[in-house]
Amino acid sequence: MAQADEAVDLLLESGRAPGDILVLTAGRPHPWQQHELSFGEGRYWAQLTEAADVFYADLALTRPARREVVVLVLEAADRDRAVLAVEKARTHAVSLLVVCGATGQLTDADVVQGQPVPA
Template sequence: MPVFPEEPEIHESLPGPGVPFPRESDAQALRAPATGSAPATAPTTVAAPAPVPGPRPAPPRPASPTAGRPGPQARPAPKPGPAPRRPAPTAPQIEVRRVAATPAEALERADEVVDQLLDAGRSPGEILVLTVGEAHPWQQHELSFGEERYWAQLAEGGDVFYADAALTRPARREVVVLVANGGPAARAAEAYTGALGHASVLLVVCGDAGPAAAGAAGAAPGRPVSA
């Protein structure tokens, strides 16, 4: 008996996407489950992966005990007090020195005082000689050239100036020598006050002039005077 070769099995294949089925019944047959076939497997649900434990959040810090408290209030600026009082300027202190002499000796003692002041380094323009009684011989000599020339020497201030104790013109020198060579006591007292106004550093009184002049302590004839 002749043997026939086996025919290959023909498997039906589903058409690919976009390829129409040859018949509508074929598409429905594919969608409908076959009778007696195994039930379709229910779709499995994939569980979501468990979250990986991370670091725990830090607990909130407690509020600072000073939080919410009112801050220190600014202190008001101190009120300015009264300005300190400045001491009133005091008048310059004039040193007073006395040389005891009688009215007849006063001119001679005054000339000695002037020489001592010049030897001590005083400039001639720093010395003023005032006489209470008769005018000094040098004053009489300068007046012989006229009053204009006489008063010009006072303004120039280059030499010792001799004048009457009642001098009213502005004249201020460092040293004044007051000569009490005569005249009433009242005039000598006024001359003492005026001489203080003309001196800026030193007043030398030759003779009895001014308060308590006669009994001045330490006064002696010919006492040297230095400045």
């Protein structure tokens, strides 16, 4: 999770607006997602619609969610699951997908939409 937090910090420092960033986790929930859910599901999902801040969700997200930038947090998983996670995360990203965490199982041959998967 620390790598995702660092990626978000770098994106914000580079001028990205907080509402442009979606953090998706493929594994356990991000602590910030758990914090936001403590205020209730209604308030949590309203934040997605408002798009005023970074939004944290599980990759299994079933609600429509697209943001300019998606930060995908991969936890230890086999290669096939990691590739599927990257493919799903790409459907939520408008212009940039940042993959962090357990990326060791991904190779340069894991190509999505004609682009190598970032490690």
